[in-house]
Amino acid sequence: MDRDSAPQEITSLVGREVYTNNGVFIGEVEDLRLNLDSENVTGLALHELNRELFGAEISSARGIIVPYRWVQSVGDVIIVNDIVERIQRQKDDEDAEDEVAA
Incomplete structure (x- = not known):
């Protein structure tokens, strides 16, 4: 995000x-998490999540x-680091290890 813009x-x-x-x-931004003391946005509350990434977790x-x-840029869409994909890959790897051990 350009910090010099209006x-x-x-x-x-x-x-x-x-x-x-x-x-x-x-997903899609539904709300924002704010720190009122520092007057900063600290998080984006998302809904309408990608079911392939979050699977069973989003049903509950x-x-x-x-x-x-994590936000890299804001424009017509918001771009974040690929950390979400990395977390999903780690979860998939753990699930695969559990299946092998069973």
Whole structure:
């Protein structure tokens, strides 16, 4: 995000789609987590999550919160680090190890 540009209303983030820097859809911004003392956005509350990434976890939850420090850029869409994909790969690797051990 260009820090020298004119500030925007934080509510303009609501409704934007969130993708990893590899182009994988994560979800849509539903709300923001704020630190009122420092007047900063600390997280993006996402819903309409990608079922392939989150599978069974999303059936029991309303959404997820992505730390704002993961955000790389904000435009028509929001781009975040590929950390979400890495977490999913680790989970898949753990599931595969459990299947082998069973």
